[in-house]
Amino acid sequence: MAVSLRNSTDIDGLDAPAMSEINVTPLVDVMLVLLIVFMVAAPLMTVGVPVNLPKTQANPLQDQKPPLAVSVDRDGKVFVEKNEVSQAALAPALVAATAGDVNRRIHVRGDKAVPYGDIVEVMGVINHLGFNKVALVSDPATK
Numbered sequence: 587m588a589v590s591l592r593n594s595t596d597i598d599g600l601d602a603p604a605m606s607e608i609n610v611t612p613l614v615d616v617m618l619v620l621l622i623v624f625m626v627a628a629p630l631m632t633v634g635v636p637v638n639l640p641k642t643q644a645n646p647l648q649d650q651k652p653p654l655a656v657s658v659d660r661d662g663k664v665f666v667e668k669n670e671v672s673q674a675a676l677a678p679a680l681v682a683a684t685a686g687d688v689n690r691r692i693h694v695r696g697d698k699a700v701p702y703g704d705i706v707e708v709m710g711v712i713n714h715l716g717f718n719k720v721a722l723v724s725d726p727a728t729k
Contacts, residue, residue: 635657635659635665637658637660637697638660639724639725640698641724651690653690653691653692653693653721654667654680654683654690654692655667655692655695655723656676656708656712657695658695658697658705658708659697660697660699662700666679666680673708676711677711680692680715680717688716688718689719690717690719691719692717692719692720693721693722693723694709694721694722705722
C-alpha cells in the first residue's frame with residue numbers, strides 16, 4: 587500500500603488527509619504464476635496407460651459423461667483405466683467400473699503395434715456385455 591504524506595497544511599490550517607492506493611502488482615504476479623501452474627498441470631490429468639496411438643483424420647466426439655478408457659499396450663496387456671486386468675477378468679472389471687451402466691461410453695485405446703485380433707477380442711468382450719457406445723481412440727493426423 588502506498589501512502590503519501592504532506593508537510594504543508596491545507597486552507598483551513600488542518601492537516602490534509604493521507605492519500606492511499608492499493609498496489610496490484612503482487613496480485614498480478616500471483617495470478618500469472620497460478621496461470622502457468624494450471625497450464626502445465628492440465629495435460630498431466632489425462633487418464634490411461636501411455637500407448638502409441640495411430641494417426642487419423644476423424645473429428646473428436648462430444649459427450650456429457652467422461653468415457654471409460656480400456657487400453658491395450660504394446661505387450662498386449664489390457665487395462666481398465668489404469669488398472670491391469672486379465673482377459674478373463676475384463677468383463678467383471680468393466681461391470682464394476684461402469685456400475686452396470688451399459689449406456690456409458692467406452693474408449694478403446696490400442697497401441698498401433700498390437701495385432702488387430704487382440705483389439706477385436708477386447709471389443710468383443712465389451713460388446714458381449716451389452717455396451718454399444720464403443721469407440722476406437724486415435725491421435726489426430728498432423729498436417
